[in-house]
Amino acid sequence: MFTFTALSGAQSTSRASQSILELDGGVKVLVDVGWDERFDTRQLAELEKHVSTLSFILLTHATISHLGAYAHCCKHIPLFSQIPVYATPPVIAFGRTALQDLYSSAPAAATFLPASASPEDQTSIDDTTRSNILREAPTFDEINAYFGVITPLKYSQPHQPTASYFSAPLEGLTLTAYNAGHTLGGTIWHIQHGMESIVYAVDWHQGRENVIAGAAWFDGIGGSEVSEALRKPTALVCSSVNGDKVAIAGGRKARDDALLGHIRSCLSKGGSVLIPIDSSARVLELAWLLEKTWQEGTNDETLRNARVYMASKSAHATLRHARSLLEWMDDSIVREFEGNDDDNAVKSHKRSGSKQVNGASKTSRPFEFRHVRVVESQVRLDKVLKGEGPRVIIASDLSAEWGYSRVALEHIAQKPDNLIILTDRVNSADGLENASASTLWKWHQERPHGVALDKSLAGDQIEQVHTGGQELLFRDARRASLDEAELAKYQQYMATQRQMKDSLLTSDGRQLADAEDALDVDDESSSESEDEEDEQQGRALNVSAALTHGNKSKVALSDEDLGVSILLRKKDVFDYDVRNKRGRNAVFPYTHSRRRGDEFGDFIKPEDFLREEEKEAQEAMLDDKNTSVLGQKRKWSEDKNRHLKSNKKQKAMDYQPASGGAVDGDGLADASDSESDTEEVNLAPQGPSKIVYEEKRISFHARLAFVDFAGLHDQRSLQMLIPLINPKKLILIGGTQSQTVTLANDCKELLGMKVIGHENESKAEIYSPRIGEVIDASVDTNAWIVKLTRELAKRLQWQNVKNMSIVTVTGQLRAEGVQVEEENTAKKAKLTDETKESVVEDVVMNEYQPVLDALPLNVAASTRTATQPIHVGDLRLADLRRLMRDGGHSAVFRGEGTLLIDDMVAVRKLASGRITVEGSPISSTQRPDAESFRHVKRKIYEGLAVVAAG
Template sequence: MFTFTSLLGAQSESSASQSLLELDGGVKVLIDVGWDETFDVGKLKELEKQVPTLSIILLTHATVAHLAAFAHCCKHFPLFSRIPVYATLPVISLGRTLLQDLYASTPLSATIIPASALSEASYSYSQTVSSNKDANILLQPPSSEEIASYFALIHPLKYSQPHQPIPSPSSPPLNGLTITAYNAGHTLGGTIWHIQHGLESIVHAVDWNQARENVLAGAAWLGGAGAGGAEVIEQLRKPTALICSSRGGERNALPGGRAKRDELLLEMIKSSVSQGGIVLIPTDSSARVLELAYLLEHAWRTEAKDDDSPLRSSRLYLASKNIGATMRYTRSMLEWMDDAIIREFEANAGLQQKETGPQSSGNSKSGSSAGPFDFKHLRLLERRGQIDRILGQTDSLGRSVGKVILASDTSLEWGFSRNVLKSIADDSRNLIILTERLGKPEGDAKTGLARTLWSWWEERQNGVLSETTKSGVTIERINSGGRQVELQHAKRVALEGNELNVYQQWLATQRQLQNTLLSGGTTSLESSADVVDDASSDSSSDSDDSETEQQGKSLNISATMGQANRKKIGLSDEDLGVNVLIRRKDVFDYDVRGKKGREKMFPLSIRRKRNDDFGELIRPEDFLRAEERDEVDGQDMRQPNKHDTRDTFGKKRKWEEPQHDRQMTNGDHKRQQTSRNQRDSIDLADMSPGPEDDASEDEGADAVDAVAESSPSKAIFSTEALTLNVRIGFVDFAGLHDKRSLQMLIPLIQPRKLILVGGMKDETLALAVDCRKLLVAQLGSSESTIDVYTPEVGAVVDASVDTNAWAVRLTSALVKQLTWQKVKDLRIATLTARLESSVVDSEPDTEESNKKQKLLKAEGEGDETPSSELVRSSTAHIEVPTLDILPSNMASATRSVAQPLQVGDLRLADLRKIMLASSHTAEFKGEGTLLIDGSVIVRKTGTGRIEVESIGLATSMGPGIGHGSTFYAVKNMIYQGLAVVK
């Protein structure tokens, strides 16, 4: 069984991607935790419902659309951080810096607490709403250290490395689930996921690029860069289901490919900076920015030697809050890039060693040679003050100096790109270059600034400025014409007065609700020192976590609140679920029909003793004398409201306990906090590095902002009308597949079922029609037999494999006669047997049977029915189909009919390598045809059938009909690549 549900990104203008795969046995796989520039917490509600039942999480790209909500879910969704997450090393490293940049750039990334949750927690919120319309109270955002700790939990994987993941504590067994990552070619470390589970072979390929770029190799469909294959690799060929993105399905590739694209960008930049203009290129801060930074840095290196080039006198900048860390991680991951980058690095390293000598420490930036990402011309900016200074720079005559600024983010809704655009908006010499196509918002969706500029580019209302350069390249720029856009600014302000009380009441409600719902379940946190929940035994057992780490962590439970007053929470039986068996008195029955996961199990945690190197932990309260039992844990039991802090130093303050009752000095608390941070984070010092440039004088302002983020706050919005006179250009640097790539590769992949997600509605439906026609022509079947699905958000697609499989029981005598042969990772055997039905008694265990007999004997006194009959009646009789050996009279008749069977799938590329190693000549002649020694042709049809033809000519190995001919040599090699089962 396999069902697919798109939680975000299907037939939608939103670029966010979230996919849910449910496999046989209740195994659920979440692929991507994406978000968009709106940071709407309402878009995560469906994901929030699925968290308790998820088995594993897979991440594909280090972009906002694929993992922007990861830190939010870890901080505010209980149990989310316990789910195993898998990704490649670049996605982990670059995703960490992306989210640190995101949360440092905009207060809206913290998300606004829904008004419904506040009104349920506090009656006074209704008065606040009536007076202030909306409080816009913010959740506490994760700190930089917390984001680093979340990403430290992700399990790194390498390309082409099959891995059997571990399930989450609440997940059913995975039953041999295998995941494998392949290069997607869109971002550094971007992944095409192959998931194998039983008979299901699923390929998840969202946002991939087959074309080779400056930094990234193409996708691994045909074997990656340098493979030169004409067939899709075996691991990704003929999956039972292919999940593919439709974004770019109607886009035609630029004639001339990558070289033409790069030349178009550089000519557009030269045309603007030669007039003293400023060029703004909005981009992301961790993924596609690497391609742009590499291209522009090497263009400046080349043009710096040309006296007539306008780039020589121009400046190049890259602005992002955490770009220094991003580039340091990038320099350490060159092996994930294209082979040309590795060769460039090795050549520059050898040249530098030859120039400076082996004894020199060598600064690659100062020498004549530099590595691929050792920037000699590109300057990194991480602070607002640095950007303001470079925007005001002029030459000795007071004229503006040409500048090119790469700034985050592409959406222009947050980051430095928004600030730069405001500064350059009034000058027509300036230019903003869009690097991605953006869809138009649907319905009442908010129109972002980048979408507005893209709509202007498509409309071309105020005229187009076309220019042909010396190299013959025609560039087009659109005039803004003084049109106005409305900018909305969000400012973080500390809470005070009634709003602070509302927030504290909401926070208290969430804490109490979390403790109520999680107590008694398999994921509850035990307060006793002698037991520990088995589900959380692998995690840290320290109980001194900071209180701020828990704030707002139960936001997802607020939707399940029934009627709650200000003093006591009342939960209905539906809210408690299966926990009603232990939370309610005189409740002994619970209907589990139609339930899944933990809702079908009795809420009893498996407990075990907690030991250390010296044995079982000692509970001091078990050894108290009678006169000491009146005071336990610093609490005078005779006076419950009076606390004694003599023995509670270093312990966590209870939620109901006031802060002033804890006799702990600020200095002691700070020392504890410092030591805890040093213990919990081994390498967090490297996670938030400073900029590569010298620190600017605006460090104090950043420190003030950081303090504000750690306190309860709200968002205040203001609007501003901005008049635009800048020109708008477009060069496609999205790095996504185009129409030709999709139409060429999908028939070669030959999926049994095709699911299209991740695109606008029109392009998704259009691509579905094209793919259906292509697959019909490839497979030679009717359109009705081709399954192409185009689900919408929330729709469930049943894409199970159309295979009939049965489970049978083999007798011991038959098993002894089987001859097993190994085919790749499998062991197979043929058998001829007789099918019969046998009855299997599922008898209870001896110990359980004895207990039941004693219980029935005690309860059945005076009853006429003996207890032994009751036990015997509880024994189940199950009919199981069984295969047994054939009788001797039937075995002789079937033995003469049986024929040998060849099992396996031989690839022509492998056969070519084998023949070349055996001193034969072998070359491909057309698609699916291999010519060996000029006399033997080997063809492989679409159904997998291998055909061998020979013209019968003699060769150096012997006569054409002899045993040593090429024909028989090829046949022997083919048989060696297959398993012959008799």
């Protein structure tokens, strides 16, 4: 059984991705925890309902649309942080930096308190109908902790994941990650569970890029066939983004030339270029291209007089991670930094830390840019924007709703010589029609004020759209302190949250409020019944419902929610009826208080071990000097000053150029960076806060250009790859309605598959679900449960093939108890023969399970068929070679798909999966030909299951 539910990102303008895959046995897999620029918690409402039954979580890309809500769910949704998560190391590293940039740049990402303690009461995302009080956002330490528990996986290595403690057993589920392109570490997931083979591929890119390698659909470089592991899955989940778009002719080179053509055209006029892009994933591809262009363009006066800046609050961390993840990049990057092409240049410039390539100085360390300067502080960015001369600014985020792209856009938009380059098609999500990037994309498509034409270096024509001074609406979001009424509401909400978490005790004695206490399991927890597990999951949903349906003044829980804990949490309550109760409500409550300490034991307070004379000296010192000593708490002012000084020192160290690093020539010293951090800390409100919006309109005079730098599949690649993959079921998600319909119709013609939604078609092979729609995409939807008799079960002879057991069954199908039910039905009413027959048939189909029994000997002899036996399983030639070598034979590969054994037996595997064995007439002195031939076939049969007929 395999059912698929798209929680977000299906036939929608929002790029947020969330999907639930439910497999046989109650195994539930959540793929991606995406968000969009609205940061609306109602997008996570359906996800919260499934949390208590999830087995594990998979993350595909390190972008906000794929993991933007991960830290929020870990902090605010019970049980979520206890679910195992799997991703590749680049997704873990860059996902961490992306969320750190998000929460430090976008106040709205912290989300809002419910207007009436119930998110369901909010019927609109308008600020007038919801509270503007912000929740407590995840801190940097919490984000590091959330990503630190993710299990890293490598490409092409099968892994058997671990399920959460409240999940159903996985029973041999195998998980394998493959390269998806698009982002560094992007993943195509292959899930094998029983007869289900599911390939989950969203936002992939087949083509190779400067930094990011292409998707691993084919075997080897230049392969013509899809990899065997990804071929013919029972279900392919594929995104329909760009399903109706054709990529630019010429591929990567034409794309890069178009981008550089726009940049040169603007810089030659003395203007500045702004490129909004994400802060961690695609920014590496763009920054690498500009760094390489500036290195090779030392003789180009246009490039020599312009500076390039990479503006993001996590830019240094992004580059630091990139330096340690070279093995995940394209092979050309690895060869370049290993110096395989220019070993002599590396040796001659070993002391200087750089080498000469085509006459230009180049750093010997990966991603240590000499021309792309990093900007992390707000004050530093302001100085860059106020400076003179042409410049190129790569700023986060792509949406231009938060981050430094939002700040730079307001400044660059005012001059007609400046240029804003859009790198992705922006579809307006519901409620974000007036967003900056959506408005700019709309202007670029409509072109009401004409187009300026220019030529690139390659001679291709480029277009830049005039904006003509149109007004652009800006909404600045900033934090502000709470007043007394808002502070009381915030404290009331937090008190309710704490009581909810404290009262939510699992039946084995674990407390959900503390993830560390999840290891303290009672010895009797293993003997709980399935009913109690259901009760536990139901209790989690009940508490979640209590969170959403409680009214404003409700601080404490109701007696029903407290259960037996009412004896501890309410005064003057000394009795509780435990009759007919199960689980924790059947025994007296006990709260386990965990002793806190470090790795050496309990915490030690030095002041507890002072001698009397030392205590007197300490008190005297405190009276004379208002300073702190060992073991005493520091005052807030002292701790704050100490924090600012250390932060200033750390920032100064971060901005110190390394050997061969970029040295700014614009007069911006490192001291200004540290001062900027101090100013930002002083301006930020401490404690609970709210969000305040300020709207303003500016006249937009800068020009617009578009270069598709998203690195995603297009219509041609989808039409080429999907028929080669040849899935039995195709599920399309991740695109708009028009893109999904267009791709579904194309696949219908290419594959000859049927599209769901037509009443006269009984089988649906192509699915295009909507958000929240549950579809059944099992390998065989016409399946029934059959009970085997003891006599038949004793006759079964099981054969093992890898992790599966196979057996042939021949029996007769019957239903037990039909005659008894028929007599009972006859006693109830006086019916005609026709009516009586229809009633009995209906009762049997609804009430009784079919039983498969062994055939009598006389019937079995007369029903034997002449069908030839078949072989079930898949034997790899590499495994066969290992087996033959272990048996003392020589086995080598000769040609494509041919294994030569003992120089006389050739084993070939055809594209259909069939294995042929051919013997050579030349005799061997070591072993006769016939004996080798039989030995090879015996080894092949050992890896397959022979299913006999009859």
